[in-house]
Amino acid sequence: MQMIIVDDEAHWVDNLALHKPWHELGIEQVHRAYSAFEALQLIDTHPIDIVISDVQMPEMTGIELIERIRIRDKKMKCIILSGHSEFEYAKKALLHNAVDYLLKPPTDQELFGAVKTAMDQLNAEWELVSSLERTRHTLRENLPILRGQLLLDALQGRRLSIDEWRRKLSDYGLPFHFENSALMLVRLEEEFGRYKNNGQPLIEYAIMNMAEEILGEFMEVWGVKEEHGYLVFLLQLKESAGGAGQETLLEKLSQQLQHKVKQFLKGSLSIVITEWFAFPEQLPDRFRQASAYFREIVGDERDFVVRVNEVDHTPAQGPLNALYVPPSLINLLEAGHWDAAEAKLTAVCTELEEKWPESWEHCMEAGFLIAASFSNLAHRSGYTLTKLLETGDMEALQSGEAFVTIKKLGKWSLSVLHKLKEASSSSVKDSRSQYVKKIQDYADKHLHEDVSLRALADHINLHPTHLSKIYKIETGEGISDYISRLRMERACHLLKATGKKVYEISMEIGYMDPAYFIKVFKRHFGVTPQEYRDGALLP
Template sequence: MSTNGLLRVMVVDDEHLIRQGIKHYFNWEEKGFTIAGEASNGQEALNMIEDIDPHIIVTDIVMPIMDGEELTKRVKRDYPAIQMIVLSSYGEFDYVRATFQLGVVDYILKPKLEPKTLLDVLTVAAERVQPSVMDEGQTHAARTQALLEKILLGFATDADFESGLFQEAFPYEAFLLMRESRKEQSTTSPMDQLVNGLDTSRTIHMSLQLKDGDTLHLLQANDREALQRSVVAELPTRTVVCSRVMTNPMELAQAASQLEACMKQVHFYFPQKRVVVAGELDLTQGHEEFDVDAYMLKLREQRYQEAAEGLITHVQAMMQTPQLGPNEFRTFLTHMIFTTAIILHAQPAAGETIEKEKYTYMTAINEAETAERATEALTVFLQKVTPGVRTKDTHDTNMKLLQDYIAEHYMEPLSLKELASHFHFHPSYLSSYFSAHNKEGFSEYLTSIRIEESKKLLKHSGMPIAEISHEVGYSDHSYYCKVFKKDTGVSPSQYRRDYLLKGQEK
């Protein structure tokens, strides 16, 4: 189990609060350790050792099922390289003496357990970890990777920046940091092409895989302008956010944090953008705060069209100059749905479907992956619950995309859920959206497409009817015949005979 050079520590104590307290005593990674696991008794700890492979175990003495003394015996017998630290109370001296005979590093009295005391004992234990155990995470490459992680995640100390390892790993004076989206990484990533094309005698590339799947890439060189110019030119098909070129490596952690926020903004507000350089998006340009009171007054006065258009216009402005994070944007939209529902609830003509609809659209907004999808959900909600509202939007284009997809896939076992997944809609929202912007709902529309296509095959091919039913997306021949007759008034075979007779009469 690799932890980039950090020593893995397991905490064993039957008191949950003690375990939680130890975990939050200090920044473990900054001190060179990581909490790899925790257990509530000795037996549970033994069961976890193979998977966690700890370097150090911090254990209580008195625990149910298996106590700390027995755990220490088993560990020292089966895993002699693991270092043991014992926690005890004043009245447990005999137990403590027995564990010392087994070779524990030290013991700490629980009433005196403090961060500095624990860290001092951990440091002693770290010095005893055998080199053979350390080799896994402490090779030169692993130590360099661990240093990179500390720098980019903000854990590096002055000592790290002054170390010989830093001087060796970061020899150039210009740094450029990029964050590559996990959503588009592949074996043929343009980032790979860029890295493979670098002049390694003048440029160094390092990368760090993040927990969310994104990748941070760090490029070093001496030519500042050429460094950024080449990156932007080489990455036209990848969602990558780039920092400005830096000369102070201590700025890298802040730049990494800014790129994380920028990537979220780009995915949500500008999903079509590919390369974004820090500062290119003006996220500070403000827009007027929405006048909720004026909006509510218009609803009360039944000026629905004016109220809806004003709200959608404001939301579209928010999308173009985003100042809110994705979650804050979604929260604003769901708040406006809730506000609208409260006002219209007292107006039966307008609000009779509100209670049924509002949670569907609030859910759709909260699950929307882009601002455009969230705004569409708000727009459809307003159209459904307020009489006569016709907001200005892109529904015609969106409906055409949906209809084109159905036309290409009607012969497959297509479902509303599959269609929703493909276009990143919530299924309930898509069902309402489809009905609101098409003469037929999804199921009726899919059926009409399949029946029309089957009519063409009945008239212009000699295919058996059972084969035709499969050709247009029906796995059950009998069900196809039933649906066909319901739609046309005759069976498929009768429809074909009628068509042939008409041709002979001509």
């Protein structure tokens, strides 16, 4: 766990943070803040669990600090320290769920006891959140979505190991085994078009329920709607159904589903059924065959129940698989997963070499899709392939020379991929530099206002944690350090170049309390603002 100690008395903060055996309690890191504003900046950038804060501080009290913390994080534990036994402060602290209210100086026993109580409360709360029963409850609530996505991924060709399949089937409560299965694809016909703008999901849900009711007496049923609009059902015979006549049984049940849908939902279905196959290894191939049957055999006809004939439907040329197995190339490019994109391109070329070394059409298919993905990413990023690529690469694309052979396709696509990666890296760096410039410009003009990390993040519409990381990466300096340095530099300039009073300078650089400004200035430079104005040299 991480903790922060907040007090405007620096020696008090340093003593508590540096000279107490916090590690023995399990505290991994102790942060120090010398004002409530500084504490909020640290809370925005670090996963703070426990706050120990003085109650009386300039600019913002400990109670006000807790109020702001509660807006950010309801679970963070707060302990208040005070030099006085003030009932009103204690009452307010308790109202904001402070763990304890201790009088200064607390004994080690009191302080460690309060921190231990805070840690016990945090552990209990997070154990509840992460408890097995809660996880099971959440899993049950989301089971339909999880089951559907698993089947969709498998239909699209995403491969899982046998151990992964066993674990997921068990976790999702799916009574399927590695044995003969069949697929049923259902197409809703045009009568259901009247529901497209209102009620289509309900109709699909009703049909899926009817299918499970009719088929479920004899088979395990696992259904989902896939991207082309088909309702897809994976089926396995139950032991009670026996093995005899399974093809005719499935056709009979399909016709029954057609009849019931027409009777009660006033619409027609067309259905394609596959041969029985080995699950899960043959699942994506059988799905592609069934989809092809709808396109090639059923076509625009209605009220069909057709069984895929494996013998008659073996294509002379198979499809290129590696390019279409999820995640797609364009998704990998958009996510910036460059290594995975390179591996996918390599897999495509390997498949071409192994299966279709002489097929120019397969090479062209891969080339066009790869080029389209590259162009799409370039256009989304605000530039064109023409400006990005060297003359030779662009000419090879325009002439089709890049796709003439598998070797040329591999060389061209990897070359362009690396150029896209370089352009993306430059774009990221330019964007980060723009963020830094905006932050510094805003802070320079609004130093007398709120220039906390959250205010800066809100100004440029970025999360405080991400902004802090970007600024640190680009400048090597934390934002709070930059703001503090800017204020001190501005104070030095105003003290020497103007006749403004110290309290005026304090207000101008963002310190509402002049006494606190004097304290910070002296801690920073070793002399007071007036001593510096009078000629004292800075160390």
